[in-house]
Amino acid sequence: MDPDLAGRPPAPAAASRPPRGQAETVETAETVLITGASSGIGRELARLFAADGSRLVLVARQQDKLAELAAELAGKHQTQAQLIPADLSRPGSAGEVADALAQRHVDVDVLVNNAGFGAHGTVAGIGADRQADVINVNVVALTQLTALLLPAMLERRRGAILNVASTAAFQPGPHQAVYCATKSYVLSFTEALAEETRGSGVRVSCLAPGATDTGFAAQAGLTGTRLFRFGAMDAARVARAGHRGLRRGKTLIIPGAGNRILAFTTRLTPRALVTRIVAYLQA
Ligand SMILES: NC(=O)c1ccc[n+]([C@@H]2O[C@H](COP(=O)([O-])OP(=O)(O)OC[C@H]3O[C@@H](n4cnc5c(N)ncnc54)[C@H](OP(=O)(O)O)[C@@H]3O)[C@@H](O)[C@H]2O)c1
Numbered sequence: 001m002d003p004d005l006a007g008r009p010p011a012p013a014a015a016s017r018p019p020r021g022q023a024e025t026v027e028t029a030e031t032v033l034i035t036g037a038s039s040g041i042g043r044e045l046a047r048l049f050a051a052d053g054s055r056l057v058l059v060a061r062q063q064d065k066l067a068e069l070a071a072e073l074a075g076k077h078q079t080q081a082q083l084i085p086a087d088l089s090r091p092g093s094a095g096e097v098a099d100a101l102a103q104r105h106v107d108v109d110v111l112v113n114n115a116g117f118g119a120h121g122t123v124a125g126i127g128a129d130r131q132a133d134v135i136n137v138n139v140v141a142l143t144q145l146t147a148l149l150l151p152a153m154l155e156r157r158r159g160a161i162l163n164v165a166s167t168a169a170f171q172p173g174p175h176q177a178v179y180c181a182t183k184s185y186v187l188s189f190t191e192a193l194a195e196e197t198r199g200s201g202v203r204v205s206c207l208a209p210g211a212t213d214t215g216f217a218a219q220a221g222l223t224g225t226r227l228f229r230f231g232a233m234d235a236a237r238v239a240r241a242g243h244r245g246l247r248r249g250k251t252l253i254i255p256g257a258g259n260r261i262l263a264f265t266t267r268l269t270p271r272a273l274v275t276r277i278v279a280y281l282q283a
């Protein structure tokens with residue numbers, strides 16, 4: 001069994017790293033902002049943080065789905081959830097989210113940059129505007145939200161950031177070239193940030209799932225590809241691995257033993273060969 005998913009009880013809800021040798025303090029009043037909370041992995045993460053007793057700020061375009069989730073969590077856990085509808089592909093949208101937080105006097109303790117999407121096809125075929133949208137959501141909004149919310153966490157010496165990349169981050173991805181490059185960025189950015197913030201009281205983790213059963217594949221046009229025909233992991237299982245890994249201060253979280261083996265062997269395989277294999281899987 002995957003050692004990260006061994007069914008242990010949930011870790012305490014403290015966002016900050018305790019001093020060495022001290023037990024983690026349970027802190028139920030943290031505020032967790034999750035982008036892309038309207039479906040898939042983001043929605044499952046919201047359910048896990050709500051079960052911890054956290055307050056939530058839910059961000060996505062589909063306000064009706066956010067409201068539905070907020071009602072579910074209020075009923076189950078008495079969760080206080082604020083909704084911020086936002087299209088993160090629009091330049092400036094991260095700043096608007098930060099402005100909305102400031103207007104409502106909300107301090108974010110945990111930032112989960114989960115919103116993201118892909119586009120299946122060739123670079124020549126997909127269209128320049130769509131590629132820019134992928135970069136704006138997966139890279140620009142994630143970077144700007146981090147840059148806008150991190151300084152206050154550092155000041156409080158307390159906080160956590162979970163950025164959602166993908167196993168697509170570990171190699172080039174023909175037929176999804178821009179998406180895979182954005183996820184390589186997320187991985188590199190997050191690992192660098194984890195080192196920059198070491199010892200600051202702010203934890204930074206990167207979640208790198210493999211194929212997962214959400215709306216992602218249909219939206220990206222990937223359902224017919226070998227990659228998704230080989231099977232996809234359950235979104236709740238991916239979210240549990242991310243939630244637990246963040247709580248434990250892991251820098252890189254790859255859910256599932258198979259995905260971890262793939263990520264490892266990719267590093268040992270000639271890059272040109274890996275690129276050809278990915279082209280085959282994503283054709
Ligand atoms: N599913 C997989 O196979 C897989 C594998 C590895 C990594 N990932 C990553 O996991 C993350 C979550 O994806 P998922 O699999 O859960 O897919 P999903 O079910 O399609 O969820 C994507 C979420 O991102 C939000 N989003 C997309 N475009 C947005 C925009 N322009 N502005 C604001 N929010 C936007 C969506 O909300 P709205 O539509 O309401 O805006 C939705 O809540 C993504 O970063 C994805 O790249 C997925």
